[in-house]
Amino acid sequence: MAKTIEQLVAGLAGSYEVGEVCRLLDAHLAGGDTAYLAEFGAALNARFGSGRAGAEHRYLFDRILWDVVTRPGRVHVERALGLGLATRSRSGRPVRRAAAVLAEHQRPSALAGVFEAAPDDATAPEELRACLLHELVLRGAPVAKLPEARAWAEASPYWAEHPLAWLPWALDPLEGTPGLPHYWRGGVSYGRPYGLPKGAPLGGRAGVPVEVGEEEPGLTAAVERWARRHNGRVEAAVFDADGPVAPEALPGTLAALPLDCVEDPVVVPTTAAEAWRQLFGAASTGGGGEAGWWYGAYGRLAAWRSLAALAGAGPDASAAEVARRAADCAWYGFTAGGEWFNGDDMDLGFAVLDAGRRRLAVLAATDYDGG
Missing domain, CATH: 1.25.10 (Leucine-rich Repeat Variant)
Incomplete structure (x- = not known):
């Protein structure tokens, strides 16, 4: 029986x-x-x-x-x-x-x-x-x-x-x-989308002087968890340049900023879409094991919040307004020659110039092997 x-x-x-x-x-x-x-x-x-x-x-x-x-x-x-x-x-x-x-x-x-x-x-x-x-x-x-x-x-x-x-x-x-x-039945698999975007590094000339910057609300939303980890670091701030920053002047401008993450920077042009891709990965699955993930829905929200702050959109802006502002900005990815970045597969760095090319927003984050 x-x-x-x-x-x-x-x-x-x-x-x-x-x-x-x-x-x-x-x-x-x-x-x-x-x-x-x-x-x-x-x-x-x-x-x-x-x-x-x-x-x-x-x-x-x-x-x-x-x-x-x-x-x-x-x-x-x-x-x-x-x-x-x-x-x-x-x-x-x-x-x-x-x-x-x-x-x-x-x-x-x-x-x-x-x-x-x-x-x-x-x-x-x-x-x-x-x-x-x-x-x-x-x-x-x-x-x-x-x-x-x-x-x-x-x-x-x-x-x-x-x-x-x-x-x-x-x-x-x-x-x-x-x-x-x-x-899947045995667990979960995922990729890590971080690092310097593909592209030719910008040549350099003298940078443009900037005023001391401040961090704006939302700028670090996508990498908030990284900053709380013992081997994670985050730097972010917004600066106002004395005049428009041309692409060839951006490496020198970054290098002169009072940030540890921009020592001897390597800078490449990129897009808002690439920034969103990395920010989404950082927020949804980055900065540790699955037990602490934010997952897709909240990862999407955090990526949009960081993107909005980078693009200079106000806290009450709609997603459509954020996208419009992002399209008017000049987007750059960067890494640094110093020791601030861990050099693992969880490094990201973005520098964003607004439509007038004078507002410079910087966001960098690093963690080591998610541990």
């Missing part, structure tokens, strides 16, 4: 061998029976709990949850949320991670129920919907055409006061195709 789920789970107590159970679960998954997996996961969690479970039990539960959430369809989304997708995770921000996983592996139509859930639904909290909306946008999904998302946004007091509500519901051209992590 086949064992019941309760009998199988009870038999796992004190056991380090879960191979037979994995084969059983795989057989049910191959037959499309995710209801069995969800019931098994719920029984496993009820018996052992996330805090008391051994490594084998955690592995088994995570495997079940993964197989359910990556099976296309609304019912599988509901089952994954019921298993605690948004409440239990190795990440320090399980809601944000859940939004990213759902957006990567499910069609927008399958996620309609998330936006239809009651405001007090613990399995689909309001914060999950806020993050999910922009995780979908980052993947190019036509969220504005999803009636459930529109209805939720129009009716939700939570969303009305949410910082993510500032972001546009479609990718701006300067955002391009954002680099996003890939989530």
